[in-house]
Amino acid sequence: LKFWLLLLGSVAGIAGQSAAQNPLIRDQFTADPSARVFGDRVYVYPSHDIKATPGHGRPGWFCMEDYHVFSSANLTDWTDHGMIISQTTVPWADPASYSMWAPDCIFRNGKYYMYFPTTKKGSENGRGFTIGVAVADKPYGPFILQQEPIKGVHGIDPNVFIDRDGQAYLYWAQGNLYAAKLKENMLELASEPIILTALPEKGLKEGPYLFERNGIYYLTYPHVANKIERLEYATSNNPMGPFKFTGIIMDESASGCWTNHQSIIQFKNQWYLFYHNDDLSPNFDKNRSIRCDSLFFNPDGTIKKVIPTLR
Numbered sequence: 001l002k003f004w005l006l007l008l009g010s011v012a013g014i015a016g017q018s019a020a021q022n023p024l025i026r027d028q029f030t031a032d033p034s035a036r037v038f039g040d041r042v043y044v045y046p047s048h049d050i051k052a053t054p055g056h057g058r059p060g061w062f063c064m065e066d067y068h069v070f071s072s073a074n075l076t077d078w079t080d081h082g083m084i085i086s087q088t089t090v091p092w093a094d095p096a097s098y099s100m101w102a103p104d105c106i107f108r109n110g111k112y113y114m115y116f117p118t119t120k121k122g123s124e125n126g127r128g129f130t131i132g133v134a135v136a137d138k139p140y141g142p143f144i145l146q147q148e149p150i151k152g153v154h155g156i157d158p159n160v161f162i163d164r165d166g167q168a169y170l171y172w173a174q175g176n177l178y179a180a181k182l183k184e185n186m187l188e189l190a191s192e193p194i195i196l197t198a199l200p201e202k203g204l205k206e207g208p209y210l211f212e213r214n215g216i217y218y219l220t221y222p223h224v225a226n227k228i229e230r231l232e233y234a235t236s237n238n239p240m241g242p243f244k245f246t247g248i249i250m251d252e253s254a255s256g257c258w259t260n261h262q263s264i265i266q267f268k269n270q271w272y273l274f275y276h277n278d279d280l281s282p283n284f285d286k287n288r289s290i291r292c293d294s295l296f297f298n299p300d301g302t303i304k305k306v307i308p309t310l311r
């Protein structure tokens, strides 16, 4: 009897754990998760979807006015550290664009650098996206905003990668994927932007996220296939490419939204894919929810396709 009770308890425990895991955040909409390991915790910097109301955002479209950061020591229990940046406090931004799209954050020389896209003051109809930076001493802020966006960058979905030799790179999207080196100060470009080529030529590509494993640079990105985004990747032996299309990480049917957006981290010897889905809003796919599932590599370094866990 003791054996069966233990077995029942552990099955219930596993079921309870997986049910509690996805979506990760349940009291608000979250999307575009940029996950980072800082110390012994995972921090996630997502977009914060809200619902547009008359005079506040564009009904039927993405609507985001601020960012929260969340952290966890076990990927199950998440702490909301609260609002870290609002559109109303960014000196150069349109304070009512509701366009605080996918951000990223990285640690360097004792500081946390948060990169975020939004539209400049005076830009029309949500056009004119550029990328700003805010700097903090802790991963959850307070973040001090730079007075101007990064010069020479036009687009969305910033991602920063620091190579083993200390060189930092900024990636972003504007129809295609772009890359440039960053200066040591992490606030200015150190090279002219290049378009990353040899990816599928047709279809929108956005949300670049680059990581390195065993000398292989993996450029991951959502790509519109059959009108819906699927997560793909290309590989190179150099963070600026040239990249070669290598495979699909998550099928288009997996997201439930027309968008998907990914980050990939290694935490406590396991690799994880963070992405988003329509879990909490099945009838309106601009109100998304972030998720996480284990990710595995084949012996040759290719990525095994991730099948989302059940809701």
Ligand code: FUB
Residues within 6 Å of the ligand: 031, 032, 047, 062, 101, 102, 156, 157, 206, 207, 259, 260, 261
């Ligand atoms: O969240 C707004 C936009 O949708 C992001 O910037 C894209 O990557 C897509 O997820």
